[in-house]
Amino acid sequence: METATIKDIARICGVGVSTVSRAINNHPDINEKTKNLIMQTIAEHNYIPNNSARNLKRSESNTIAVLIKGISNPFFNNMLKVLEHEIHRNKYSFLLHRVEEQEDEIEVALLLEKEKRLKGIVFLGGYFSHSEEKLNQLKVPFILSTGGVTEKIDKECYSSVTVDDYKESYKMADYLCKLGHKRIAIIAAPPEEECIGKLRLQGYLKALEDNQIPCDPNLVRYKRDNTLDTFSMKYGYEVTKELLQAEKEFTAVFAISDSIAVGACKAISEAGKNIPEDYSVAGYDGMDIAFYYIPSITTIRQPVEEMAEETIRILFDIIEYGSTNIRKDFPAELVIGQSTKSLIKAEM
Amino acid sequence: METATIKDIARICGVGVSTVSRAINNHPDINEKTKNLIMQTIAEHNYIPNNSARNLKRSESNTIAVLIKGISNPFFNNMLKVLEHEIHRNKYSFLLHRVEEQEDEIEVALLLEKEKRLKGIVFLGGYFSHSEEKLNQLKVPFILSTGGVTEKIDKECYSSVTVDDYKESYKMADYLCKLGHKRIAIIAAPPEEECIGKLRLQGYLKALEDNQIPCDPNLVRYKRDNTLDTFSMKYGYEVTKELLQAEKEFTAVFAISDSIAVGACKAISEAGKNIPEDYSVAGYDGMDIAFYYIPSITTIRQPVEEMAEETIRILFDIIEYGSTNIRKDFPAELVIGQSTKSLIKAEM
DNA sequence: TTGTACGCGTTATCAT
DNA sequence: ATGATAACGCGTACAA
Numbered sequence: 114m115e116t117a118t119i120k121d122i123a124r125i126c127g128v129g130v131s132t133v134s135r136a137i138n139n140h141p142d143i144n145e146k147t148k149n150l151i152m153q154t155i156a157e158h159n160y161i162p163n164n165s166a167r168n169l170k171r172s173e174s175n176t177i178a179v180l181i182k183g184i185s186n187p188f189f190n191n192m193l194k195v196l197e198h199e200i201h202r203n204k205y206s207f208l209l210h211r212v213e214e215q216e217d218e219i220e221v222a223l224l225l226e227k228e229k230r231l232k233g234i235v236f237l238g239g240y241f242s243h244s245e246e247k248l249n250q251l252k253v254p255f256i257l258s259t260g261g262v263t264e265k266i267d268k269e270c271y272s273s274v275t276v277d278d279y280k281e282s283y284k285m286a287d288y289l290c291k292l293g294h295k296r297i298a299i300i301a302a303p304p305e306e307e308c309i310g311k312l313r314l315q316g317y318l319k320a321l322e323d324n325q326i327p328c329d330p331n332l333v334r335y336k337r338d339n340t341l342d343t344f345s346m347k348y349g350y351e352v353t354k355e356l357l358q359a360e361k362e363f364t365a366v367f368a369i370s371d372s373i374a375v376g377a378c379k380a381i382s383e384a385g386k387n388i389p390e391d392y393s394v395a396g397y398d399g400m401d402i403a404f405y406y407i408p409s410i411t412t413i414r415q416p417v418e419e420m421a422e423e424t425i426r427i428l429f430d431i432i433e434y435g436s437t438n439i440r441k442d443f444p445a446e447l448v449i450g451q452s453t454k455s456l457i458k459a460e461m
Numbered sequence: 462m463e464t465a466t467i468k469d470i471a472r473i474c475g476v477g478v479s480t481v482s483r484a485i486n487n488h489p490d491i492n493e494k495t496k497n498l499i500m501q502t503i504a505e506h507n508y509i510p511n512n513s514a515r516n517l518k519r520s521e522s523n524t525i526a527v528l529i530k531g532i533s534n535p536f537f538n539n540m541l542k543v544l545e546h547e548i549h550r551n552k553y554s555f556l557l558h559r560v561e562e563q564e565d566e567i568e569v570a571l572l573l574e575k576e577k578r579l580k581g582i583v584f585l586g587g588y589f590s591h592s593e594e595k596l597n598q599l600k601v602p603f604i605l606s607t608g609g610v611t612e613k614i615d616k617e618c619y620s621s622v623t624v625d626d627y628k629e630s631y632k633m634a635d636y637l638c639k640l641g642h643k644r645i646a647i648i649a650a651p652p653e654e655e656c657i658g659k660l661r662l663q664g665y666l667k668a669l670e671d672n673q674i675p676c677d678p679n680l681v682r683y684k685r686d687n688t689l690d691t692f693s694m695k696y697g698y699e700v701t702k703e704l705l706q707a708e709k710e711f712t713a714v715f716a717i718s719d720s721i722a723v724g725a726c727k728a729i730s731e732a733g734k735n736i737p738e739d740y741s742v743a744g745y746d747g748m749d750i751a752f753y754y755i756p757s758i759t760t761i762r763q764p765v766e767e768m769a770e771e772t773i774r775i776l777f778d779i780i781e782y783g784s785t786n787i788r789k790d791f792p793a794e795l796v797i798g799q800s801t802k803s804l805i806k807a808e809m
Numbered sequence: 810t811t812g813t814a815c816g817c818g819t820t821a822t823c824a825t
Numbered sequence: 826a827t828g829a830t831a832a833c834g835c836g837t838a839c840a841a
Contacts, residue, residue: 116575116600118817118818118819119818119819119820120818123828128827128828129827129828129829130818130819130820130828130829131820131821131822131827131828131829131830132826132827132828134819134820134821135820135826135827137819138820142826142827143826143827144826144827147826147827159571159598161571161572161575162575162818162819163517163575163576163817163818163819164513164572164575164576165512165513165514165516165517165575165576165577165817165818165819166513166517166817166818166819166820166833167818167819167820168513168819168833169511169513169514169517169817169818169819169820169833169834169835170818170819170820170821170832170833171819171820171833172820172821172833187535187538190535197561207561209559211557213545213555223507223509224509224512227464227509227510227511227512227513227834228511228512228513229513250507252464345749346749346750346753347749350753375750375753375754376753378753378755379752379753379754379755382755401693401694401695402694402723402750404727405694405698405723405724405726405727406723406727406754406755407726407727407730407754407755409727466833466834466835467834467835467836468834468835471812476811476812477811477812477813478812478813478834478835478836479811479812479813479836479837480810480811480812482835482836482837483810483811483836483837485835486836490810490811491810491811492810492811495810495811510834510835511833511834511835513833513834513835514817514833514834514835514836515834515835515836516817516835517816517817517818517819517833517834517835517836518816518817518834518835518836518837519817519835519836520817575818
């Protein structure tokens with residue numbers, strides 16, 4: 114049997130297609146009895162409306178799409194949960210769409226906008242480096258959440274919810290300095306990666322400078338390896354092993370993500386050293402693992418839930434009241450764990 | 462400006478719509494020059510073909526969809542990466558679709574099948590408890606990967622790639638027994654959850670039985686809490702705290718996932734106890750964190766990459782040669798970490 | 810090589 | 826309350 118269409122159902126029920134359509138879409142102008150009859154035959158024949166046809170015909174939908182680049186990052190898991198919840202709470206449908214690493218997220222958004230008649234778009238994470246012109250093609254309300262944006266784009270062009278990676282990274286590095294660490298290694302992303310990793314590195318550099326600590330390039334560590342996710346435990350592990358083998362003196366490691374920090378801890382532990390006695394280790398993100406690791410890892414906790422809620426709040430502001438250009442920067446919190454210790458005698 | 466359609470482009474170029482269509486779809490029967498002209502005006506006017514219309518019109522696509530229930534589980538991250546890679550390697554498009562916890566995955570698949578003219582479907586994870594009839598409605602080749610299936614469904618109805626959770630769980634519990642542990646607690650899923658958690662519990666029970674160790678219900682631990690993901694670190698942490706407070710004697714904890722094991726370790730550590738000296742802890746899944754945790758966690762490593770590859774291989778077998786009913790069960794590997802110790806004197 | 814016209818499955822408008 | 830019919834945007838058979 115070929116897959117049934119609305120016409121088949123109409124024919125079987127002896128009614129017109131519009132009546133069937135009305136039944137499906139809960140239109141008011143329909144007799145209870147005919148509706149029941151229709152719904153029943155629909156169930157019997159396993160009829161399923163074709164979404165493409167609906168989207169084609171409908172002028173609008175009630176869908177909000179969340180576009181996420183590289184779904185692998187567990188950091189977004191909590192965020193997604195809240196986003197989905199908030200979207201549903203507002204009676205909208207939630208559509209998660211993953212955009213692949215080499216894809217252009219705007220391009221994808223443009224496609225989706227046409228295909229699904231979206232009401233709004235949330236860009237989660239990623240790093241925007243498009244032209245303004247491209248961005249302006251998006252007719253649908255959208256918001257950037259937790260992502261970086263190149264300086265090339267005028268800030269007036271978009272709304273966003275962010276954490277100031279530069280500032281928060283500075284906060285962490287400064288904290289390590291204030292603990293008395295003079296030789297602080299950083300495990301960063303390869304410099305050619307256009308991403309938040311760059312901002313976190315800059316925050317570190319500035320903190321060193323402000324604390325009158327010269328930056329030793331030997332302690333700025335990263336690794337180019339296509340088989341390796343930059344924000345993975347393995348990356349932290351490998352880079353830290355290299356760092357240890359380099360035999361440069363250092364007392365603290367600042368990893369630009371918690372996953373990296375975990376890998377760093379393991380490498381240090383395997384080298385027979387202890388945390389924080391021999392080396393202090395700090396992470397970034399405030400992921401669960403930072404708290405459940407042994408020792409718990411000092412980290413920068415981003416207020417994930419609040420950010421997700423605010424993201425949706427702003428998006429609805431744009432959708433319903435035509436607001437534009439709303440930008441909200443969330444402060445993150447330095448959460449002190451057991452992985453960092455003070456080198457200052459009075460505190461020891 | 463209203464969003465441009467193929468007609469607009471045709472009019473602007475002074476050609477027919479079919480010519481534009483030919484240009485877009487790389488048809489051979491078209492003059493290079495007109496094609497160039499068309500492509501250029503398309504770029505200039507930011508024309509984007511409407512996918513709904515295409516899907517509606519096209520009789521088939523080259524898309525393979527991966528349906529995943531509850532994307533939060535990081536276990537699937539690696540798997541997804543391989544699946545995507547393999548699908549692309551075979552010149553198909555990859556479509557990831559998340560199905561929400563309360564949604565019916567078959568229902569979703571049926572919808573998607575119509576909407577996207579899918580070539581194949583991979584169901585990743587989840588637990589199938591549908592009627593055979595429902596399953597048979599799926600006309601598109603599909604395969605179950607890494608998921609459980611209710612006994613109610615005839616095994617002849619589907620193809621699958623699995624790990625025998627019962628057997629592997631038995632393996633782990635048996636290993637703990639052989640280490641001399643007599644009092645082995647298990648951190649399981651709430652019994653009403655229809656999922657692999659059940660099989661892992663059963664494997665544990667059987668192993669105890671075969672080792673002549675009576676099962677103490679006080680050591681079978683779980684927690685009902687809707688705010689808590691069963692397979693999360695927090696779950697493991699909370700349940701283990703309860704376990705410790707219950708002051709039942711035990712020497713080992715078997716957590717039915719690595720995340721749970723991490724939480725368990727933390728709870729034990731916070732109670733001032735050591736792993737594995739005071740308590741042995743074992744996990745399940747073979748996630749990265751098991752190896753990077755301190756101590757590394759003894760676990761059951763599922764051959765994720767191989768399973769993903771085999772999933773796609775079988776799916777293509779079904780698509781291209783009409784194979785049916787292929788079932789492959791992968792053995793998993795007991796990976797011994799630092800979190801478990803032997804209680805037998807000779808080995809101490 | 811190119812253009813015209815039809816149909817994909819649905820919703821919405823307009824009669825009835 | 827219901828049915829015929831015109832779109833929605835595109836691909837393609839067919840004619841030119």
